[in-house]
Amino acid sequence: MEFKLNIPNTLAIGFFLFAFLTFQITEAKVHRHTLKIKSKAYTRLCNTKEILTVNRELPGPTLRAYRGDKLIVNVINNANYNITLHWHGARQIRNPWSDGPEYVTQCPIRPGQSYVYRIDLTIEEGAIWWHAHSQWARATVHGAFIVYPKRGSSYPFPTPHREFPLILGEWWKKKNIMDIPGSANKTGGEPAISDAYTINGQPGYLYPCSKPDTFTVTVVPGRRYLLRIINAVMDEELFFAIANHTLTVVAKDGLYLKQFNTTYLMITPGQSMDVLLHANQRSDRYFLAARAYSSAFGAGFDKTTTTAILQYEGVPLTDELNRNPPVLPPYNHTEATTRFTSQFRSLRPVNIPVKIDTRLLYAISVNLMNCSDDKPCTGPYGKRFSSSVNNISFVNPSIDILRAYYRRIGGIFQEDFPRNPPTEFDYTGENLPFPTRFGTKVVVLDFNSSVELVLQGTNVLASDNHPIHLHGYSFFVVGSGFGNFDRQKDPLRYNLVDPPEETTVGVPRNGWTAVRFIANNPGVWLLHCHIERHATWGMNTVFIVKDGPTKSSRMLKPPPDLPSC
Ligand SMILES: *[C@@H]1O[C@H](CO)[C@@H](O)[C@H](O)[C@H]1NC(C)=O
Ligand SMILES: *[C@@H]1O[C@H](CO)[C@@H](O)[C@H](O)[C@H]1NC(C)=O
Ligand SMILES: *[C@@H]1O[C@H](CO)[C@@H](O)[C@H](O)[C@H]1NC(C)=O
Ligand SMILES: *[C@@H]1O[C@H](CO)[C@@H](O)[C@H](O)[C@H]1NC(C)=O
Ligand SMILES: *[C@@H]1O[C@H](CO)[C@@H](O)[C@H](O)[C@H]1NC(C)=O
Ligand SMILES: *[C@@H]1O[C@H](CO)[C@@H](O)[C@H](O)[C@H]1NC(C)=O
Ligand SMILES: *[C@@H]1O[C@H](CO)[C@@H](O)[C@H](O)[C@H]1NC(C)=O
Numbered sequence: 001m002e003f004k005l006n007i008p009n010t011l012a013i014g015f016f017l018f019a020f021l022t023f024q025i026t027e028a029k030v031h032r033h034t035l036k037i038k039s040k041a042y043t044r045l046c047n048t049k050e051i052l053t054v055n056r057e058l059p060g061p062t063l064r065a066y067r068g069d070k071l072i073v074n075v076i077n078n079a080n081y082n083i084t085l086h087w088h089g090a091r092q093i094r095n096p097w098s099d100g101p102e103y104v105t106q107c108p109i110r111p112g113q114s115y116v117y118r119i120d121l122t123i124e125e126g127a128i129w130w131h132a133h134s135q136w137a138r139a140t141v142h143g144a145f146i147v148y149p150k151r152g153s154s155y156p157f158p159t160p161h162r163e164f165p166l167i168l169g170e171w172w173k174k175k176n177i178m179d180i181p182g183s184a185n186k187t188g189g190e191p192a193i194s195d196a197y198t199i200n201g202q203p204g205y206l207y208p209c210s211k212p213d214t215f216t217v218t219v220v221p222g223r224r225y226l227l228r229i230i231n232a233v234m235d236e237e238l239f240f241a242i243a244n245h246t247l248t249v250v251a252k253d254g255l256y257l258k259q260f261n262t263t264y265l266m267i268t269p270g271q272s273m274d275v276l277l278h279a280n281q282r283s284d285r286y287f288l289a290a291r292a293y294s295s296a297f298g299a300g301f302d303k304t305t306t307t308a309i310l311q312y313e314g315v316p317l318t319d320e321l322n323r324n325p326p327v328l329p330p331y332n333h334t335e336a337t338t339r340f341t342s343q344f345r346s347l348r349p350v351n352i353p354v355k356i357d358t359r360l361l362y363a364i365s366v367n368l369m370n371c372s373d374d375k376p377c378t379g380p381y382g383k384r385f386s387s388s389v390n391n392i393s394f395v396n397p398s399i400d401i402l403r404a405y406y407r408r409i410g411g412i413f414q415e416d417f418p419r420n421p422p423t424e425f426d427y428t429g430e431n432l433p434f435p436t437r438f439g440t441k442v443v444v445l446d447f448n449s450s451v452e453l454v455l456q457g458t459n460v461l462a463s464d465n466h467p468i469h470l471h472g473y474s475f476f477v478v479g480s481g482f483g484n485f486d487r488q489k490d491p492l493r494y495n496l497v498d499p500p501e502e503t504t505v506g507v508p509r510n511g512w513t514a515v516r517f518i519a520n521n522p523g524v525w526l527l528h529c530h531i532e533r534h535a536t537w538g539m540n541t542v543f544i545v546k547d548g549p550t551k552s553s554r555m556l557k558p559p560p561d562l563p564s565c
């Protein structure tokens, strides 16, 4: 909002104004929301079926707040499935009770029950998002979460004319999404591949029965727009572009980047990006489009393209859209991915941990387990899929780890998660697939320890780009490369000046990524692959960060309405 003041320059009014503005700037607002989970029938791709929705919307409602605000969200489960919600990109300082992953920080909210989540925003600014963190519910239970600059301050770029959330989603024409992981577990094979991707819930022009509902962004020639792009897809990283337009990336995961121009994005599940669009092309209608970046050799994936329309105001709404979608890199173009992600740099000076006291190396793989001889599975070689971090495939415990830790209930998890791969091997070489061990194991970190975590991709079954998300923190991505991480040489090439701060990082196919963070947020925090099939197979692990020495560095108490198992 713009306003002009024209007042006599008296001391009294000046003081009044000063006090008023100071009050405006420092006041953190509390926003209250109610989110109701319910089944609803939706028609897409010429077929009607029931899906889980939030407040009967797909995508769910957009939450909006200013930096530093608080949100109190009452989640009412009127569906027939267990539900939890996660506030993806919000740090939840000292408050893991509101973080959401089922059996990690809470028991699920059962049908007919409710739970109040509390989110205290701190350094988050830009687009983050929220989604279900129970079974496969997040396919349709998700929405944007936009954090504006603190009241009285502005964006680090000229204020855009308008903003649009663009939520990239995934659609299965006939399958009940909630049945997918169970069916896959029965056969041991791949979970069902989707039939479409969507932009704000709509597949778009290139799919049957979808033209009239295609999502449209209307722009005024010459104006600038802020796109809040969120990848809520379950199983694929995506390339995204707008025909004939250059995009300016300004933030990722709710943290500002140094601006850069690009003709396409590569956005992984879990990531959010703030992107400026200048409507500076000939007045016309253009396609926005997204399709897969799928680097795993031999893995099946949805090869379709979702589109939306960028409509310049005043251009007639014609139906025949005899234009081509924007040029997107080929599906397997790892080079295009690297070219894009290597441009991420923090905008503001950053305080990167330099003295490291805790070094961790986590190898991430997709694995194969034996099935019985008389009943082979439908995965490769008659085996069943599994996946792991340091050769441990995560198993959900019977009650949440947070409660077990807080109340000292034994037998729920073990503290011996390996800090290095139990067997060293040529991670990115030719490897025969091997099995893993199942377990609920954690690494316990001392409060304030300075952690370097190297995520090492492997070529065990098929190497792939894995988007790894850490709850409760953001981390600095100090280095990344192909091949095996070299403890001597690679750190010499780290960026310790302006590395990007992120919450979900794509670990390159057949490569590694090094991240650093200070373990100053006590709690129980999940680290996992945001490709849902990999997480379902076990590519998850947990950090427990101990309390600090002072009252303000200890975990909060559990809320009275915490669901029980
Ligand atoms: C998957 O199937 C196995 C049997 O092959 C069973 O032990 C396990 O509990 C199942 N997991 C889930 C999450 O249903
Ligand atoms: C968009 O770009 C294509 C390819 O460069 C070009 O042929 C076309 O004329 C452009 N469209 C408009 C409306 O400028
Ligand atoms: C991006 O492109 C615009 C228009 O060509 C230019 O004005 C701007 O300086 C570029 N920004 C960067 C960060 O390169
Ligand atoms: C990508 O796929 C094409 C077509 O299948 C293949 O020719 C090419 O070698 C692949 N490129 C990479 C980098 O894997
Ligand atoms: C898995 O099956 C293979 C081939 O049948 C067999 O050689 C191997 O011993 C089995 N491994 C385990 C752990 O049972
Ligand atoms: C992983 O664990 C399984 C099961 O214990 C074992 O057979 C396999 O050799 C291990 N692989 C590595 C690389 O540690
Ligand atoms: C954590 O470390 C920081 C930086 O070294 C220090 O300023 C702070 O006092 C420490 N906090 C506690 C509670 O020890």
Ligand SMILES: *[C@@H]1O[C@H](CO)[C@@H](O)[C@H](O)[C@H]1NC(C)=O
Pocket (backbone or CB within 6 Å): 081, 082, 107, 108, 110, 564, 565
């Ligand atoms: C829902 O959660 C409760 C509590 O953990 C559990 O006992 C029950 O099996 C879950 N139901 C389903 C369908 O997963």
Ligand SMILES: [Cu+2]
Pocket (backbone or CB within 6 Å): 465, 466, 467, 529, 530, 531, 534, 535, 539
């Ligand atoms: Cu993965």
